[in-house]
Amino acid sequence: MRTARAPAPATHFLGVRLSAEEEALLERYRSDHELPNRSEAVRSLVRLAAESGAARVELPVTLRNELEEIVEDGYARDLESALALAVALGLGELVRTHAERLPSLHERARSAADRRSGRKRADREGRGLLGR
Numbered sequence: 001m002r003t004a005r006a007p008a009p010a011t012h013f014l015g016v017r018l019s020a021e022e023e024a025l026l027e028r029y030r031s032d033h034e035l036p037n038r039s040e041a042v043r044s045l046v047r048l049a050a051e052s053g054a055a056r057v058e059l060p061v062t063l064r065n066e067l068e069e070i071v072e073d074g075y076a077r078d079l080e081s082a083l084a085l086a087v088a089l090g091l092g093e094l095v096r097t098h099a100e101r102l103p104s105l106h107e108r109a110r111s112a113a114d115r116r117s118g119r120k121r122a123d124r125e126g127r128g129l130l131g132r
Helices: 020-032 038-054 061-072 079-130
Strands: none
Touching: 020 038, 061 079
């Protein structure tokens, strides 16, 4: 009885030396995904890498141009690290703005609530004095 073959025949042999740690990781991946052998595990990893590369997000042209300028100016080594830098700086700015503005927003809300309660109190007292 013949066994099922892979959809495309394997035509290239890659001899890869792995450290003991890498070999253990490959073996764990193989057993976790219930693959029959290491070759299938490596093929699975290659397919996974191809799929993850295809799933990348498309950036708007203007943002991509800005990120390319960051790379050209030497602030980042590639587009991915430029994007990571922009996100980190943006989050830092958000945190800073949040930390600076939030206390003043809370203070304004408290003073507005105090003014409202003062007006309500004065209204009640005035109505009481007028006998309504």
